[in-house]
Amino acid sequence: MDKQGLSREEVFQELQGYQKQDLTHRSGKILGSMCTCPHEVGRDAYSMFLESNLGDPGLFTGTQRLENESIDIIGSFLGLNKVFGHIITGGTEANIMAMRAARNYSGIKNPEIIVPKSAHFSFKKASDMLCLKIKEAELDSNYKMDLGSVEELLSDKTVAVVGVAGTTELGKIDPIQDLSKLCQERNIYLHVDAAFGGFIIPFLKELDYDLPNFDFSLDGVCSITIDPHKMGLAPIPTGCILFRDEKYLDVMSIETPYLTEKRQSTIVGTRSGASAAATWALLKYMGKEGYMALAKKCMEITKTLVHGIRELGLELITEPELNIVAFKSKKMSIDELAQKLNDREWAVSISSYPRAIRIIVMPHINKEHINKFLADLKQITVNY
Numbered sequence: 001m002d003k004q005g006l007s008r009e010e011v012f013q014e015l016q017g018y019q020k021q022d023l024t025h026r027s028g029k030i031l032g033s034m035c036t037c038p039h040e041v042g043r044d045a046y047s048m049f050l051e052s053n054l055g056d057p058g059l060f061t062g063t064q065r066l067e068n069e070s071i072d073i074i075g076s077f078l079g080l081n082k083v084f085g086h087i088i089t090g091g092t093e094a095n096i097m098a099m100r101a102a103r104n105y106s107g108i109k110n111p112e113i114i115v116p117k118s119a120h121f122s123f124k125k126a127s128d129m130l131c132l133k134i135k136e137a138e139l140d141s142n143y144k145m146d147l148g149s150v151e152e153l154l155s156d157k158t159v160a161v162v163g164v165a166g167t168t169e170l171g172k173i174d175p176i177q178d179l180s181k182l183c184q185e186r187n188i189y190l191h192v193d194a195a196f197g198g199f200i201i202p203f204l205k206e207l208d209y210d211l212p213n214f215d216f217s218l219d220g221v222c223s224i225t226i227d228p229h230k231m232g233l234a235p236i237p238t239g240c241i242l243f244r245d246e247k248y249l250d251v252m253s254i255e256t257p258y259l260t261e262k263r264q265s266t267i268v269g270t271r272s273g274a275s276a277a278a279t280w281a282l283l284k285y286m287g288k289e290g291y292m293a294l295a296k297k298c299m300e301i302t303k304t305l306v307h308g309i310r311e312l313g314l315e316l317i318t319e320p321e322l323n324i325v326a327f328k329s330k331k332m333s334i335d336e337l338a339q340k341l342n343d344r345e346w347a348v349s350i351s352s353y354p355r356a357i358r359i360i361v362m363p364h365i366n367k368e369h370i371n372k373f374l375a376d377l378k379q380i381t382v383n384y
């Protein structure tokens, strides 16, 4: 560390130098990310609440109200008016909290969880941290969790089944309705990971897209992960975990004797109130119609992309259900194609199952970006 500090100007000049090395969402070049440019309303609300700590909410009662109201609003578009939960750092923390609640609630020794093969890697972290044996259910021909496989994996040690609404790699929605029935019959905790899908599926359904139910309107669903920092447009880090019943928060609460709140259920202690303020501000500012318009725009651009990919004779892995597109070429390997796109500064990602070029049409992607991308893709693939 330098003995003497730099001037404010020097510090910010250096910071700018570092910032220039980053890619920006605004450039439209980031095609493989589930994050996006935070909306200015969320950004301003976030900066306004920088000192607020929800780890000691009695000191920040206004922020706590913002968190509670956000939870109520999100619950209301996920099928239940009274839900219980928190605004946290993201999908990973939410999934870990859900698995911790399920494990503690069951009280079962040597606990196991069943997740689809397509589940996000955060469940592997949960399994490691919470000593849960993870069992992966097979996918059907449409890359959705196979119910038969789930039934085969169930045992008297199963503490939770997880379904995904908007899988990380292909944006698929698992058959949550069937899982809900199955879990209710067997009295097993069902968690839905809608980190990605939670802020788009309900609004597409309002627009009459034919998508399945996945939320608390299904009686077997005990908890839902939904990330404001993905399709919700909030600044990072902003996640959300919702539980149907307060008892699931209670079974993981720890005594916090000297704080303004006597018990705490979150993993994190000191916790950003800014994320709650940003979530609240965006829910109020966007309203249902704002999120519907956003969802519609993303799906229309997805359609343009899908059409272009087909026209180039490339192979779609599956018909997209949401704004995630995966494709491959019959002539070129995935790695070579990704490299050639990368050489033209397109930051695409590669899905692992099945291996394919994966594009997430987030709100920062507009039609012009997609047209430029398709033009580059044409140059790369035609005459190869």
Ligand code: 0PR
Binding pocket: 032, 033, 034, 035, 089, 090, 091, 092, 093, 095, 120, 122, 164, 166, 167, 168, 193, 194, 195, 196, 227, 239
């Ligand atoms: N659940 C699902 C279904 C997810 O897709 C993700 C993350 C998570 C949980 C975990 O959420 P957090 O990352 O908020 O903890 N999905 C993206 C992924 O892993 C996250 C991401 C975002 C990755 C931007 C890269 C990137 O540039 O692919």
